Amino acid sequence: MSNTIIEGMDFDMLFLVVNNGTGSRALQIAKKCGISGGTVFRGLGTASNSALKFFGLEDVKKEILIMAARKETAEEALDTLTEKLQLKKRNRGIAFTIPLANLLGNRNCVYNQDAHSRKVEDIMHQAIFTIVDRGQAEEVIDAAVAAGSQGGTVINARGSGSHETSRLFSMDIEPEKEVVLILTEQHTTDAVVASISNAMKIEQPGNGVLFTIDVSNTRGLF
Template sequence: MTSQEKIPHFELIHVIVKDGLGSKILKEAKKCGVSGGTLCIGRGTISNKILKLLAITDMKKEIVMMISNRKTTTKTLEHLNKVFHFEKPNHGIVFTTSLTSLMGTRSCQIDDDDERGDGKIMYQNIMAVVDKGKAEDVIESAQKAGSKGGTILNARGSGVHETSKLFSMDIEPEKEIVMILSDENYTEAIVTKIREDLKIDEPGNGIIFVQDVNQTYGIYE
């Protein structure tokens, strides 16, 4: 690809909903032109003293990830919001991040009229990969710096002697991925607190990366 070629704008749609709604999200998204997606199981965190006393601090979540061009993404988000009412508390969170390249699929249509746009970034997605059992520590550190919670995913390899890789880091059965949607103004403080508390800069303690978020639904201040 030469520097003169137009690079189509694809986005990754993230939808975080209650357990059992993931397949319904995919079904509705396909009506808008999304060809398919990947569904992951995770758990959300709840910051509430009463719930902690009752040992009810986690909620099972489903995370749906889908790829589409900008126009299809906008159409899909509007449709999903009408069907699932993300404007209501606890009905789910939706956000999108940009992709710089896309390979291995012919199902995403390129729209020649699609433009990237230069909207102001208001939220960012913080991803932390840590040892199993450390995800709660990540959430706790993040909350001290202003975060309201996050979603925890279990990362597993396909077998005892095999591992998956994320950014060249082995993801074995004892790893956890923490996803935190952050106001841009708090991102630096949250990342710094996690790095300090979990000693991320020391070898083997984990990795953190941050993505800019384009569109959001279901976020409450």
């Protein structure tokens, strides 16, 4: 296996949020496009559809697939997944790519100290990631919707930090976390971030973490 990086090689992270049970099929499709593998997370999708809420179905099980590949490969996989999974139809899923500065663990990749992530031209959407204690994701979603968001995806996780670790029977306990992923149009991002920050008091130590990332390509948004 070669450990030399190809000059000028760009990499993307491909995110895919699909209905429960679709993740494995999506990964197989991506592999046929040249992506070596990915990681699948379980999550919940939140909908602002009033009919779904009336029947108590606003929370839908989701699978979140994260894959990294060369920019050209990721774009091919994005187009193929859009077609095969019919992402142009409502409620089939969403997908987006994010430029990466460095990628390790993939063939022909070494760490480049001078690397910088590519600038996204003509930014139309951004991804907002909010990490909070378990049970608080709904508050994050409510704050986002109040600022114009259509909902988001909640991923279960675990966290460890000076403000979060407690002790039980002389053992450190790492509380469960929830990661809330929200896609917004670029011009509404600031309002959504401000609403979440005010509701969750994010700037106070131990209350959570929030960050935004420019998105280069999106599919499945309506």
